[in-house]
Structures are given as C-alpha cells and as structure tokens.
Amino acid sequence: MIATVVLRDCVRRTDREYDYNVPEHCEGKIRPGQFVRVPFGGGNRTETALVLDLVQKSEYTSALKSVLEIIDEQPVLFEDQMGLIHLVRARYSCTHGDAIRLMVSSVVTEHKDKTCQVACLADEERALSVLVENELNSLAQIRVLELLLESKEVPISEIMNALSVSRSPIQSLREKGLIEIHRRKSVEANAPAEEEEELFEDAFVPELTDSQKSAVDSILSGGAPSECLLFGVTGSGKTEVYLQCADRIVSEGGSVIFLVPEISLTPQMIRWVRERFPNGLAVLHSRLTPRERYEQWDKIRKGEARVIVGARSAIFAPAVDLRLIIVDEEQDTSYKSETHPRYHARDVARMRSRLSGAILVFGSATPAVETYFSAVSGYTRLLTLPERVKEARMPKVSIVDMREELIKGNRSILSRALCSGMNDALGRGEQVMLFLNKRGYSSFLLCRACGNTILCPHCSVTMTLHAPGTGRKPVLVCHYCMHVRKVPETCPECGSSLQGKMGTGTQQLEETVQAMFPDRRVIRMDQDTTAGRGAHARLLNAFRKKEADILVGTQMIAKGHDFPSVTVVGIISADMLIRASDFRAGERAFQLITQASGRAGRGDKPGNVYIQTYQPEDEIINYSAKSDYEGFFEKELEYRKRLGYPPFLAFGNLVLSNPDETLGREQIQEVKDYLLTLVPAISDGSARVFGPGPAFVYKLRDRYRFQINIKARNKSGLADIFTRIQERFSDSGFTMHTDIDPY
Numbered sequence: 001m002i003a004t005v006v007l008r009d010c011v012r013r014t015d016r017e018y019d020y021n022v023p024e025h026c027e028g029k030i031r032p033g034q035f036v037r038v039p040f041g042g043g044n045r046t047e048t049a050l051v052l053d054l055v056q057k058s059e060y061t062s063a064l065k066s067v068l069e070i071i072d073e074q075p076v077l078f079e080d081q082m083g084l085i086h087l088v089r090a091r092y093s094c095t096h097g098d099a100i101r102l103m104v105s106s107v108v109t110e111h112k113d114k115t116c117q118v119a120c121l122a123d124e125e126r127a128l129s130v131l132v133e134n135e136l137n138s139l140a141q142i143r144v145l146e147l148l149l150e151s152k153e154v155p156i157s158e159i160m161n162a163l164s165v166s167r168s169p170i171q172s173l174r175e176k177g178l179i180e181i182h183r184r185k186s187v188e189a190n191a192p193a194e195e196e197e198e199l200f201e202d203a204f205v206p207e208l209t210d211s212q213k214s215a216v217d218s219i220l221s222g223g224a225p226s227e228c229l230l231f232g233v234t235g236s237g238k239t240e241v242y243l244q245c246a247d248r249i250v251s252e253g254g255s256v257i258f259l260v261p262e263i264s265l266t267p268q269m270i271r272w273v274r275e276r277f278p279n280g281l282a283v284l285h286s287r288l289t290p291r292e293r294y295e296q297w298d299k300i301r302k303g304e305a306r307v308i309v310g311a312r313s314a315i316f317a318p319a320v321d322l323r324l325i326i327v328d329e330e331q332d333t334s335y336k337s338e339t340h341p342r343y344h345a346r347d348v349a350r351m352r353s354r355l356s357g358a359i360l361v362f363g364s365a366t367p368a369v370e371t372y373f374s375a376v377s378g379y380t381r382l383l384t385l386p387e388r389v390k391e392a393r394m395p396k397v398s399i400v401d402m403r404e405e406l407i408k409g410n411r412s413i414l415s416r417a418l419c420s421g422m423n424d425a426l427g428r429g430e431q432v433m434l435f436l437n438k439r440g441y442s443s444f445l446l447c448r449a450c451g452n453t454i455l456c457p458h459c460s461v462t463m464t465l466h467a468p469g470t471g472r473k474p475v476l477v478c479h480y481c482m483h484v485r486k487v488p489e490t491c492p493e494c495g496s497s498l499q500g501k502m503g504t505g506t507q508q509l510e511e512t513v514q515a516m517f518p519d520r521r522v523i524r525m526d527q528d529t530t531a532g533r534g535a536h537a538r539l540l541n542a543f544r545k546k547e548a549d550i551l552v553g554t555q556m557i558a559k560g561h562d563f564p565s566v567t568v569v570g571i572i573s574a575d576m577l578i579r580a581s582d583f584r585a586g587e588r589a590f591q592l593i594t595q596a597s598g599r600a601g602r603g604d605k606p607g608n609v610y611i612q613t614y615q616p617e618d619e620i621i622n623y624s625a626k627s628d629y630e631g632f633f634e635k636e637l638e639y640r641k642r643l644g645y646p647p648f649l650a651f652g653n654l655v656l657s658n659p660d661e662t663l664g665r666e667q668i669q670e671v672k673d674y675l676l677t678l679v680p681a682i683s684d685g686s687a688r689v690f691g692p693g694p695a696f697v698y699k700l701r702d703r704y705r706f707q708i709n710i711k712a713r714n715k716s717g718l719a720d721i722f723t724r725i726q727e728r729f730s731d732s733g734f735t736m737h738t739d740i741d742p743y
Contacts, residue, residue, distance in 0.1 A: 002056065005049035008097050015096055021067070022067055033079070034051045037071060052082065077100075080322065081103055083355045085103070091716075092343050104297075116155045117155065120153040122180050134472065134486050137483055137485055139477050139484050161287055164531075209387075231375070233385065239562075245324060254306070255300075258308065258326045259345060261560075262332070282296045284317060302320075323357075324358055331364050336741070340737055369647065370646050373637065395608055400613070413508070430566070430605065431563060431567070434550065435554075445476070448498040449498045456481065463485065464479055466507065467507050480701070536556075563599065565605075581696070593621070593625075596609075597624065650714050651710075654738050654739075686712065688712075692708050722738035
C-alpha cells in the first residue's frame with residue numbers, strides 16, 4: 001500500500017504530492033485525513049504530512065521512502081475538509097500547507113508538551129517607571145508589561161493569544177532586562193476559561209412570529225437553492241431563527257457551525273447558544289490558549305460538540321456530519337482575513353456547504369451588496385423579517401446638522417439634541433450608547449504655525465494621540481506598526497509650541513462624556529480597552545448588568561448586541577465613515593450607521609437615535625436614517641455597474657513591498673510587464689490591469705509598497721491570474737501578496 005501525502009509545512013517549491021510506502025506497523029491503521037511523519041529531502045529530515053489518499057501503485061519509478069509513524073490514529077480532517085483544501089488553494093493562490101494550517105493549528109501536533117515557557121517581570125518598580133515615563137516605543141511591549149503587572153506570571157503562548165502579539169515584543173523586553181522567561185510545568189489544562197457572561201437559570205424559548213416561522217420552515221425545507229439570505233431589520237429576531245434551526249439539526253444528529261464576525265460578539269452569542277445547548281457546545285476564537293484551542297478542536301472532531309460558535313476561522317472546524325452553516329452579520333469586514341491566505345469566510349462557507357451538502361444561511365439587516373444582488377438574481381433564497389419582535393418599534397432617528405451647532409456657539413463633540421436625549425434617558429434609568437469609529441484621543445497633532453503633522457518614522461501615516469491612563473503622559477501611536485513616541489513639547493519642524501489636537505477619538509469622547517455626566521459611569525470599548533484576555537466579556541457583562549450607564553465605542557459596539565435598556569444611541573462624526581477612499585465606503589457607512597441605530601429601543605421602551613453630521617443632505621445619511629436598504633441598494637448598484645465593481649466584475653490587487661524604494665519600483669514594473677503578456681492570453685481580453693502605483697499606505701514598517709489592481713470577469717479568472725504570477729516570481733526574491741476582494 002502506498003500513501004499519497006502533502007507536507008504540512010511546504011513552501012511553493014515543495015508544494016506537490018509525494019508517495020510513500022506504508023510500513024507493516026501502519027497497515028490497517030493509516031487513513032486519508034491523518035497526520036503522519038515522513039522522511040523528506042536528501043537529509044531525510046522528519047516532516048509532518050497529511051495523507052490525501054491510499055493507492056496500490058505509484059507513478060514514480062524510483063524507490064519510495066516509507067512513512068515513519070502515524071501521529072494520531074483519528075483523522076485531523078474529514079472528507080469535506082479535504083476537498084476544501086484544494087478549493088482554498090486554487091482560489092487564494094496559496095500552498096497545500098497554507099490551506100492545511102487554516103484548518104489544523106500546529107497546536108494539534110504539539111499539545112502533548114508537558115512544560116511551557118512563562119514570562120514574569122524582572123523588577124516590578126522598574127517596569128512601572130518605564131511605563132509612567134513612556135520609555136518604550138512599541139505599543140505591543142507596553143501591553144505585555146501591563147499584562148504582567150496585573151497577572152505576575154503568564155505563559156508566553158497565552159500572552160501572544162490574549163494580546164494578539166508575536167513573540168518579538170516579548171523577546172525585546174527580555175533583551176532590555178524588563179522581563180524574565182523560564183520553563184515550568186504546564187498547567188494550562190486547569191487554567192480558568194475566558195470569563196463568560198452569566199447564564200439565565202432556565203432557557204426561555206420564545207414563540208415565533210409568523211415571519212420567523214416561515215423563515216425556519218423555508219431554511220429547513222431543503223429547497224433550492226440551499227443558500228439563504230435572512231434579511232431582517234435590526235431587532236427582528238434573526239438569532240431566534242438561527243437557534244431553532246440549529247435545534248432541529250442537532251436533534252437529528254447533525255452539526256452546526258455558527259459564525260459571528262468579531263470576538264466582541266462571541267461572549268453574547270455563547271451565552272444565548274449555551275442556554276439552548278448546555279452540553280455539546282464548542283467555542284473557537286483567537287483569544288483561546290493553545291491548550292484550550294486544542295481541547296475545543298478535539299471535542300468537535302470527536303463529535304462531542306455539535307454546535308460550534310466562533311469567528312471566521314471556525315468555518316474550518318472538523319464538524320461531524322455538518323448540516324447547517326450560519327454566517328451572522330454576513331456583511332461584516334471582519335470575515336475577511338488580512339493575512340495570507342487572504343480568504344473571506346463568506347466565500348469559504350459557500351465552498352464548504354457545497355462540499356458537505358449543508359444548508360447555508362447568511363443573516364443581516366444590512367447585507368453586503370454582492371449577497372443581496374445574489375438574492376434578487378435568484379442564486380440565493382431571500383427570506384425577510386420586516387418587523388421587530390415583542391412589539392418593539394424601530395427607533396426615531398434624528399439627523400443633527402453640526403454646522404448649526406457651530407453657528408449657535410456649541411463647539412462640543414456632542415450636539416445639544418443628543419445631550420438632551422441622554423439627560424432624559426438617564427433620568428429614567430435607561431442606558432446610552434455612543435458610536436465613534438476612531439480610537440485614540442485625537443486623530444493627530446497639527447502645528448498651527450507651519451502646518452506640520454507628526455508622521456510615524458516607519459510608516460507613511462500620521463501618529464494618533466493616546467492618553468494611556470492615570471499617572472501616565474500622553475503618547476503618539478502608529479496604528480499600523482504600533483510604534484510609540486513621546487509627544488514633543490514643540491513642533492519638530494519649526495519649534496513652535498502651537499500644536500493643536502485635531503479630530504476626536506473614543507478616549508476624548510469618553511473624557512468629554514464623563515465631564516458632562518460626572519455622576520454616571522462610562523465604559524469605553526475599543527481595541528485599546530479590549531486587548532486583555534476576557535476584556536470583551538467583562539465590559540459587555542458590566543453594561544448588561546447596568547453597572548454602567550453609557551457605553552462609548554468603535555464599530556465593535558455597533559452591531560449584534562442586544563441591550564433592552566438602551567434607548568438612546570448617538571452616532572458621532574458620521575461624515576468620517578462616508579469619506580473614506582474606497583469604493584465600498586458608502587456601503588460600509590450605511591451598514592455601520594444603520595447597525596448602530598439598531599441598538600436603540602430593542603426592549604419595550606421607544607428608542608431615539610441622533611446622527612451627527614456636517615452634511616445632513618448626504619444620500620447615505622438619509623438612507624441610513626430611514627433604514628431604507630432597498631433605496632440604498634438600487635443607488636449603490638447603479639454606481640457599481642457604471643464603474644465595473646463587484647458584483648459585476650471581480651476585483652483584486654497585488655501589493656509588492658521592498659525596503660529599497662527604487663528596487664521596489666523596478667520590481668513592480670517587471671510584474672506589470674509580465675501581466676500585460678499574461679492577461680490577454682488567458683482572459684480573452686476581459687481582464688483589465690490598473691497601475692502600478694503606490695499602495696494606500698505607501699510605507700509600512702520601513703518597506704515601500706506598490707500595487708497593481710485587476711478587474712476580471714469572475715473570481716476564478718482572477719485566481720488563475722494571481723496563481724500564475726505567484727508561480728512566475730516564486731524564486732525571484734519578490735515580497736508580494738495577492739488579494740481577491742481587498743478591503
């Protein structure tokens with residue numbers, strides 16, 4: 001017997017299938033989908049490989065090497081996942097190994113390690129001094145020190161997962177003598193799980209409305225197409241439809257994958273799902289420790305968990321007898337990976353549902369233009385929930401003209417109408433949410449004498465002003481490379497002390513709100529306050545328990561959350577959302593404003609929404625205020641068709657980077673020259689090439705970035721072009737990535 005395998009850690013040069021003899025001690029035990037160890041290369045180094053198939057005869061005439069051992073007798077991948085490897089590899093121009101690592105973390109082969117590396121402070125007083133005096137120039141290093149000040153000793157793997165950092169800042173702190181690293185016996189198996197929200201004593205199953213019943217019946221009917229879009233206004237009970245469909249699938253022995261876009265939504269969804277499925281629930285997201293991730297993954301693989309809740313990577317979970325995939329808030333940009341392979345969970349869900357035969361449900365109050373176009377074109381079944389449940393009414397939306405506020409002498413971040421609404425709501429014991437999609441204190445510092453702004457020395461972006469906390473001085477932070485520097489007392493360019501804070505971030509909004517409402521507790525949710533492990537759940541749980549009156553935050557508070565006591569929502573700086581330089585800017589602005597508005601009035605009390613803008617006549621603002629998705633969609637579709645953007649053409653880009661600006665410019669031109677000969681040959685002239693030009697962020701982490709944009713008839717054609725480029729330049733030393741549907 002011969003095993004056909006691919007290497008888990010292959011590069012493009014070794015990305016191919018290999019045949020190995022199956023030794024006697026593996027016969028009868030080896031199966032497709034298993035991880036095995038094999039000797040590879042001239043030095044016979046040991047590599048981990050995935051068994052794709054078992055055959056009787058090899059096409060290779062030379063003597064075959066033999067499999068060394070089976071790592072785990074139970075397969076790590078099921079049949080539909082094996083098929084998914086090939087589809088992901090073809091669509092995203094990656095290797096077999098890249099696709100395998102999406103589905104099976106390296107922790108699967110490393111989980112048996114009995115010891116782990118831990119970090120602790122070398123000197124607590126020195127660490128405090130370094131933080132107070134802003135001596136570090138890396139936000140990642142600052143966050144590691146803050147975590148260790150709080151927790152004393154933490155496994156390195158947990159630091160990396162909790163803070164979403166690499167090993168580099170940890171090593172840098174060690175080299176500076178601020179932390180120590182040593183090995184100790186692993187106790188991760190007994191470590192407390194991430195803090196979760198409290199559960200209700202009994203799971204209450206509400207009676208469905210007629211629209212909800214119709215949606216459940218239609219989803220489970222097995223009709224064609226098997227892909228559905230559940231399009232319902234905010235608060236219409238989409239989650240209850242998901243749960244009742246999942247209950248039916250699980251009762252029949254099937255499994256369900258339930259995707260939510262962001263980790264901030266995961267605790268709430270876990271709470272709801274666990275009430276219905278107290279046993280047999282697994283959770284997958286980036287904040288789990290390696291041991292926790294392995295335990296959840298293994299529970300799914302063994303069929304002990306039939307409902308899997310998680311962020312985008314959960315789409316790759318080894319679900320047994322997968323019959324239902326739910327993608328909640330399907331329009332959310334968090335479903336798009338920004339690291340290689342740059343997959344979109346929505347597209348991967350489509351691939352997997354076709355391979356497994358599972359029903360696929362997309363849900364949203366503001367669907368992606370491409371998804372809604374698919375529904376109105378008949379490729380996706382459209383199911384609607386036009387009204388809120390429990391007799392809750394849609395909130396009253398007011399557009400506040402901030403130009404009038406200035407004329408009348410109000411220079412505050414908050415309009416008089418919003419302040420009045422907040423006062424009334426808080427006086428009645430209700431809660432308020434304020435949405436501002438910009439973290440930090442101010443967007444940037446501007447010298448009022450010479451006009452200079454302070455740029456990151458490593459990236460071509462302005463640095464954002466942050467107020468780190470009590471007893472610490474403000475700092476400037478680059479949101480791209482996390483470089484930190486002290487705020488200069490005078491302008492570095494002209495020496496003037498006339499430096500102004502321009503723009504408003506969530507920190508400044510929090511400070512303003514606290515000053516205006518000193519007797520009210522304010523909670524802020526953004527990337528800075530949720531960096532620690534369990535932070536999302538703690539903050540949301542505190543707000544749900546009414547331990548705070550006002551929640552200030554970025555887009556992580558704008559969608560999916562259900563707080564019945566919230567009756568007032570303020571949307572600050574709506575213009576900032578609309579004016580982004582991206583063809584999807586209008587769509588994202590409409591979605592965020594509509595979703596944020598939908599947090600108000602979800603209980604039995606009426607809600608009020610205040611959209612603050614300097615352009616009250618803007619179409620996007622007005623469509624959002626009326627929750628008029630159809631009106632927005634028709635206008636947006638006309639614009640997309642005229643300019644040849646999705647869903648009418650597939651759009652992708654290629655970004656090449658080099659620390660040498662001149663060499664990078666030469667390399668991108670070489671790629672362009674190759675494209676001009678390639679595209680006509682394989683696309684019948686339907687594809688168009690634009691560029692090269694500078695990438696949106698031209699300099700990033702000391703590398704200059706150039707891009708080429710491509711439009712093609714469909715994503716398959718685009719993937720073919722990108723795969724050929726990757727193969728052509730794989731040995732050229734070029735650093736570049738390709739991206740289909742770049743965000």
